[in-house]
Amino acid sequence: MKTKLMFVMLLVFFTTIASYAQITKVEIMATGLTCSMCSNAINKQLKTLPEVERVSTDLNTNTFTVHLKKENQITPLILKQKVEKAGFFVGSMIVTLTLNHSKWENSVAITPEGSTYVFLDQKTNPGKEEVAVKVMDKGFITPKEYKKTAKALSKYPTYAAGDAKTFHVKMM
Template structure:
């Protein structure tokens, strides 16, 4: 259960994420956990990592005012030989409006909320990332059938005339 977020033309998640919980699938021993932790520690935006071996989660806190890149977190977990089962995060919004289609943009970050429309977010919000490789494969397939969004399958879409990374969230 970890982070929530987005990327734009590159792979930068520019929203202010204070902490996240990352559930990792496939961990069978403390050596597996250590390999994942070591891989994650190489990311410069992570302040601390606290593993919970009983639940196969890592509680991550992030350096203040650093950009958090969700795709890099996913890549580091996969590089260690595992997959993300769930990623939840606390995202600090500042008067961010979600339009009637569920889209919200803050800086270069674009989110599509699957369960929130026409509202303003302000302050810390707990969110789950629903994109491919951030949830289980069966959950992703179920969401594809239910959401019927082109951007959900690819993680990309056109926003204000630009091809952009869109991170899909549930709050």
């Protein structure tokens, strides 16, 4: 009986402190590209993911817009690893999240696969069902930008923990 009560209490606690989110689109600006063949390598890697519906590329800005299927289980880390597998780096990653519940406390959103998004300096509900956020963790922004923001990020306990499933994001 105590176990069931504890489980219900934990369930209620976690549903009140977090909003659930689903990734619908990701814009990845890659660095290190020199030609269209480089772009093609990244494009092929991204398309190997079963969650990817389509990928469009802007060669002028080296940006890959990845449209994802509904109910996907993808994380920014998986996309980053695909870009790196092609031999390049992520200079910027903007993730479009659909917030499925209106509960919003402690600036946290959790995806069905267990990834956590910590919204930096965002204390209230953004007031939208769909939000675009920029991932600010190391490896998701340029080294120069990371150097500028690392000190500010260090004030978040989740950042110091270094969990691969926790992403620190800034509203766009």
